[in-house]
Amino acid sequence: MFQGKIKADFIKTIIDATAILVDEAKFRLTGDGIYGRTVDPAHVGMIDFKLNKEAFDEYNCQEETEIGVDLDKLKSTLKIAASEDLVNLEYNKDEGRLIVTIGNLKRKLALLDTTEMADTKIPSLDLPAEIVVPTVELWQAIRAAEAISDHITLIADKDGFQMIAEGDTDVVELKLSKEQLYSLKCEERVRSMFPLDYLSDMIKVARGKSDEITINLGNDYPVRLSFEMAGGYIKIVYLLAPRIESE
Amino acid sequence: MFQGKIKADFIKTIIDATAILVDEAKFRLTGDGIYGRTVDPAHVGMIDFKLNKEAFDEYNCQEETEIGVDLDKLKSTLKIAASEDLVNLEYNKDEGRLIVTIGNLKRKLALLDTTEMADTKIPSLDLPAEIVVPTVELWQAIRAAEAISDHITLIADKDGFQMIAEGDTDVVELKLSKEQLYSLKCEERVRSMFPLDYLSDMIKVARGKSDEITINLGNDYPVRLSFEMAGGYIKIVYLLAPRIESE
Amino acid sequence: MFQGKIKADFIKTIIDATAILVDEAKFRLTGDGIYGRTVDPAHVGMIDFKLNKEAFDEYNCQEETEIGVDLDKLKSTLKIAASEDLVNLEYNKDEGRLIVTIGNLKRKLALLDTTEMADTKIPSLDLPAEIVVPTVELWQAIRAAEAISDHITLIADKDGFQMIAEGDTDVVELKLSKEQLYSLKCEERVRSMFPLDYLSDMIKVARGKSDEITINLGNDYPVRLSFEMAGGYIKIVYLLAPRIESE
Numbered sequence: 001m002f003q004g005k006i007k008a009d010f011i012k013t014i015i016d017a018t019a020i021l022v023d024e025a026k027f028r029l030t031g032d033g034i035y036g037r038t039v040d041p042a043h044v045g046m047i048d049f050k051l052n053k054e055a056f057d058e059y060n061c062q063e064e065t066e067i068g069v070d071l072d073k074l075k076s077t078l079k080i081a082a083s084e085d086l087v088n089l090e091y092n093k094d095e096g097r098l099i100v101t102i103g104n105l106k107r108k109l110a111l112l113d114t115t116e117m118a119d120t121k122i123p124s125l126d127l128p129a130e131i132v133v134p135t136v137e138l139w140q141a142i143r144a145a146e147a148i149s150d151h152i153t154l155i156a157d158k159d160g161f162q163m164i165a166e167g168d169t170d171v172v173e174l175k176l177s178k179e180q181l182y183s184l185k186c187e188e189r190v191r192s193m194f195p196l197d198y199l200s201d202m203i204k205v206a207r208g209k210s211d212e213i214t215i216n217l218g219n220d221y222p223v224r225l226s227f228e229m230a231g232g233y234i235k236i237v238y239l240l241a242p243r244i245e246s247e
Numbered sequence: 248m249f250q251g252k253i254k255a256d257f258i259k260t261i262i263d264a265t266a267i268l269v270d271e272a273k274f275r276l277t278g279d280g281i282y283g284r285t286v287d288p289a290h291v292g293m294i295d296f297k298l299n300k301e302a303f304d305e306y307n308c309q310e311e312t313e314i315g316v317d318l319d320k321l322k323s324t325l326k327i328a329a330s331e332d333l334v335n336l337e338y339n340k341d342e343g344r345l346i347v348t349i350g351n352l353k354r355k356l357a358l359l360d361t362t363e364m365a366d367t368k369i370p371s372l373d374l375p376a377e378i379v380v381p382t383v384e385l386w387q388a389i390r391a392a393e394a395i396s397d398h399i400t401l402i403a404d405k406d407g408f409q410m411i412a413e414g415d416t417d418v419v420e421l422k423l424s425k426e427q428l429y430s431l432k433c434e435e436r437v438r439s440m441f442p443l444d445y446l447s448d449m450i451k452v453a454r455g456k457s458d459e460i461t462i463n464l465g466n467d468y469p470v471r472l473s474f475e476m477a478g479g480y481i482k483i484v485y486l487l488a489p490r491i492e493s494e
Numbered sequence: 495m496f497q498g499k500i501k502a503d504f505i506k507t508i509i510d511a512t513a514i515l516v517d518e519a520k521f522r523l524t525g526d527g528i529y530g531r532t533v534d535p536a537h538v539g540m541i542d543f544k545l546n547k548e549a550f551d552e553y554n555c556q557e558e559t560e561i562g563v564d565l566d567k568l569k570s571t572l573k574i575a576a577s578e579d580l581v582n583l584e585y586n587k588d589e590g591r592l593i594v595t596i597g598n599l600k601r602k603l604a605l606l607d608t609t610e611m612a613d614t615k616i617p618s619l620d621l622p623a624e625i626v627v628p629t630v631e632l633w634q635a636i637r638a639a640e641a642i643s644d645h646i647t648l649i650a651d652k653d654g655f656q657m658i659a660e661g662d663t664d665v666v667e668l669k670l671s672k673e674q675l676y677s678l679k680c681e682e683r684v685r686s687m688f689p690l691d692y693l694s695d696m697i698k699v700a701r702g703k704s705d706e707i708t709i710n711l712g713n714d715y716p717v718r719l720s721f722e723m724a725g726g727y728i729k730i731v732y733l734l735a736p737r738i739e740s741e
Contacts, residue, residue, distance in 0.1 A: 073394070073417070076394040077391065077394065079390070080387045080390050080391050097417075102387075103384075103387065104384060104421055104422055104423055104427065105384075105387055105388055105391055105419070105420070105421050106418075106419070106420045106421075106422070107391055107395075107417065107418065107419045107420070108417055108418040108419075108420075109417050110416030110417055137597075137598060137599075140574045140596075140597065140599055141599055143573070143574050144571065144574050144599055144601055147567070147570040147571065147573075148601075169604030170567070170591075170601060170602055170603050170604055171600075171601065171602040172599070172600070172601045172602075173599070173600045173601070173602075174598055174599050174600075175598060175600070176598055180598065320641070320664070323641040324638065324641065326637070326641075327634045327637050327638050344664075349634075350631070350634065351631060351668055351669060351670055351674065352631075352634055352635055352638055352666070352667070352668050353665075353666070353667045353668075353669070354638055354642075354664060354665070354666045354667070355664055355665040355666075355667075356664050357663030357664055
């Protein structure tokens with residue numbers, strides 16, 4: 001049996017963050033909090049989130065269990081809650097449905113069979129550079145880049161961080177010096193190119209929720225984007241596969 | 248000859264309230280105010296409104312008369328008025344057009360021939376239960392129900408009021424105890440099911456205009472929804488036919 | 495070499511003002527400011543704008559030059575700037591691209607070849623009446639007229655100004671007396687009819703930017719609409735050809 005009460009904004013963010021990659025996801029309910037790891041069908045993007053029990057106003061989980069959630073359904077259920085409203089979640093193995101209560105309104109949601117849903121394994125990546133960037137700068141660069149291209153190159157060296165998108169005739173470029181970053185650890189120059197649509201969806205999730213995004217970057221290698229909310233009790237990590245530059 | 252000056256918000260509400268059921272409607276201009284009764288083409292929903300002359304800033308009606316209004320046209324005319332703007336309405340049998348003046352702008356609206364528009368009779372209904380419900384609760388239940396079903400069941404008994412919508416796998420349920428209602432008169436349990444689209448349109452009209460809706464309910468019988476605005480000088484009553492439950 | 499720094503709102507307005515008529519335009523960069531004159535492909539509407547160097551926070555132009563701009567591209571580039579943000583524009587003949595910098599973000603925009611873009615000549619018009627009208631009144635009349643017609647007649651005489659649109663059955667009329675106008679110079683009655691879509695686009699540009707629009711009007715003759723922003727340092731003039739009334 002599981003029961004938790006949480007601010008609508010928090011649970012909505014987690015659902016939205018997962019829904020950019022998949023329609024259905026498996027969540028693990030544990031004594032510490034809720035965990036989710038999912039990869040998109042094309043195996044390009046991956047999410048690994050932790051929703052600590054401290055992010056909840058109430059949290060009770062007697063027995064660790066897994067539930068399969070139709071994300072669209074849960075999103076539509078949460079739509080009626082204002083971001084500060086409290087949402088009560090209840091799950092009981094025998095009933096087999098997730099009961100979502102918002103104010104006086106209760107919705108019983110059928111769950112999905114998790115036996116067919118594969119476990120997602122997080123690859124171990126050796127990413128030499130770590131850059132902590134203001135979310136708003138990333139978001140503006142992404143928006144500007146989308147007007148001219150469908151991919152973008154991330155570059156870091158010891159002096160700063162750069163994003164470059166090249167279209168047929170135009171170029172969009174974001175340049176942040178070491179001083180304009182929250183932090184920069186980078187000994188040798190690294191550079192990888194990524195699909196803009198995925199990157200845009202991922203950064204959009206952080207926008208307005210977290211001031212900074214930590215980027216772990218390598219050479220023609222996946223990128224790791226991570227950010228926190230709710231005083232660190234909610235942590236979202238994205239991995240995104242590179243596009244190979246055809247130069 | 249008729250002339251009246253009224254807050255845009257009031258007349259807009261009346262037009263919107265009628266337009267959820269029909270495209271054209273007959274309004275009766277009398278010494279007391281404006282009256283309208285209309286049933287939708289499928290005979291599922293009915294409106295009966297009274298716009299007392301006290302809701303107007305100016306009101307002059309020498310002779311009782313009926314006008315036929317194209318609601319879409321009147322809505323588009325009123326769109327340019329802010330909700331607190333005053334709208335002047337003028338009708339003169341000889342001219343045959345409704346003159347709508349907002350600020351320095353005048354629109355002369357052709358009217359419809361009312362001779363072919365049938366009179367709508369209000370059926371006399373014996374509805375044993377009366378429940379006065381916060382509009383916001385009804386609206387949230389409607390919105391949540393729409394995600395899973397196209398009909399909803401209203402239930403009242405001596406202890407409270409309930410709305411239940413059942414989809415293929417999911418259930419949405421609003422439960423309000425006697426204490427959470429503005430008022431409850433119900434001796435025996437009553438229960439009727441209604442089409443969600445009509446009910447949604449009706450409750451949407453009240454939303455933000457009236458804090459409470461009075462529901463008169465029976466067993467597999469039409470429901471009566473009523474609410475007031477402008478200190479009671481505007482009164483809107485809806486009747487809605489039940490859907491027969493196939494159990 | 496040209497370099498200028500300007501409030502995003504100012505440059506956006508100029509681009510939007512031109513984009514209602516054409517997709518591509520030629521701008522003249524001079525020691526005094528930026529000038530543009532463009533006629534739409536149907537030769538119905540014309541814009542003539544001046545963006546004085548005083549409207550800029552920084553302005554450097556060593557050598558007069560012309561650039562050809564893809565307006566949609568520039569609009570999409572400016573979208574990420576808030577209206578109070580400063581936009582830096584740089585152009586260097588050798589590079590051949592316009593460099594737009596907003597915050598830490600730089601976009602290099604390919605320019606169009608201006609050799610094939612014809613110069614637009616402003617016709618000399620003898621327009622006997624001049625009326626200065628509150629923008630908001632014009633806008634409301636336009637919006638109301640659009641619901642019933644695709645053309646509108648502007649009339650001025652010594653007592654006031656009028657706009658009339660006639661549909662099949664309905665009439666929209668704006669009447670402003672001399673006292674309701676900012677100014678009126680009109681000895682003999684003048685009257686011309688115009689296409690609503692163009693007029694609507696032109697007045698929309700002024701809306702919220704300039705409280706008043708100066709209208710120069712004749713008989714079945716083009717109209718001249720002009721308005722200013724930024725303390726007069728930005729001046730936009732539109733000319734619009736009449737529709738001949740078929741009476």
